[in-house]
Amino acid sequence: MKALLIDFGSTYTKVALANLDPPGLIGTAQAPTTTSTDLLDGLRAALATFSPGELDGITVKRACSSAAGGLRIVAIGLVPVLTAKAAREAALGAGARVLATYAHTLTHQELAEIEDLQPDLLLLAGGTDGGEQRTVLDNAALLAESGLSIPVVYAGNKVAAEQVEQLLRGRVPRVIVAGNVMPEVNVLQTEPARQAIRELYLQEITRARGLDRIQQEVGLAMPTPLAVLRGGELLQRTRQQDLVLVDIGGATTDVHSFSDGKPRSAGVILKGLPEPFIKRTVEGDLGMRLSAPALLYSVGADRLQALLPFQPMTDEIRSYVDRISQAKDALPGSDRESQIERALAIACLREALIRHAGRLEEAFTPSGRMWIQQGKDLTGAGLLVGIGGALVHAGDPGAILQEALAAGDCLALTPQHPELYLDRHYLMAAAGLLADHQPQAAEALLRETLAPIGRCKA
């Protein structure tokens, strides 16, 4: 009995073939993703690398996709740092790309923006249960009148749910009512919304995007980031250690943390909306190819220079960055360029981790100095897994991760001494696809792919 696991990536279609009994990896393959013709063409090309006999006995087929822009969501809430943020967290946790987040009552300008963005679905939230309803009702009415033909997941004040549904029924293709993303002030509950988004994805969005054949033929189950999240969840559960995954790509860098992130010492007060146990962030300006110019801009040439073992010439970094941003498969052509590539990877990882992790702020009180924490304290995370070509093809991925974690920002609550691993066969998503129904096979894939690459020094 075998499982065929497919990841329709934006650039490559990756395939993993696994034995279910006994659980283990048979092999992997990849081919360029063929979005312009038929996704199945790319899949067939990847499968062609297996011998015919190897493909016998496949009982499980499951796929994830981030092709053609992935699952695209617009989140709408009431107060920016409360329900709008909660809705955004729920959407990210569902493996989506959050195109925009809006707060308060939508303006006509914002409705026009939403129309231009053409999201796959709208996540509408606002008000605690039993709290504010005016805004959420106004927004539902505005959406109903707008002529936008986009399905809606409603995850706001439960008291307004029935009326919201009535307002939207018949005016938008589908309305699903889910539990409130923030049922009480400062209580985050993203799970019901995540599930509703998943349901809508499988029932409506795949068909609307022409992916229903993929769904039927190869079991398209979820967006790729959700598969990665599932893989991470399994790893955290298996190892019983707080975990951070960092996936450094050409266009974005994703960070996923699995940890309650509560303050680890006395004298620290947690403020703001608590962040979810499973938190995902996507940095659209941090990447190694398409986003390399944005990375250079965000991090700054000075900080990159500090990571190089030589003094770069004027514009040397800039020209390398411009060159590699034009071609997904660009490679360093000299030792110097390899060093610049390495510096870019370190800067990218460091910045993404700092942005994802929580932060400390000093507060001076008559009782002495206290600390205020916003976000998650990840300093105690036991495991850090690096994912992505920049690490897999580097000569020293462990050193890159260590440098990214070291000497950062002492107020940023990034992991301090995790064990470091590399997803050397790109199997995180494949493991995630198997995690629910074939957890032992999923665990076998994780064991197979996770190469230990050191530990951060104390």
Add this chain to the structure above:
Amino acid sequence: MPHTTIILGVIGADVHAVGNKILELTFNDAGFKVVNLGVMVSQEEFINAAVESAASAILVSSLYGHGELDCRGLREQCRESGIGEILLYVGGNLVVGKRTFSEVEQLFRELGFDRVYPPGVMPEVAINDLKKDLGL
């Protein structure tokens, strides 16, 4: 008394926590839905919580003597945030130095608070006032 929500918190850089807990318990027992933001609460936090929960009142505690500074501008922020008419109560050790309570009360009334309480007032007094002010 269905769903009358109040926001509780200790404002500013103040970490006195025990009285705040007592207030939470007594107001809860009195039938209010209590959103307790705890200690070191900023004006912004009070208001965000009040907006999302459609609260009827914000009850600000201040015990370390710097309440005037922390409370200044709260009523205006409420107005800016669309909850300009919300009931604002304040209580505790509101000022440092010697001033009569009637001076303190006048000061805080001018800042936009509907009721001002000196130290040593039992929670039940505020509960009764709140019920009266809300017509409950």
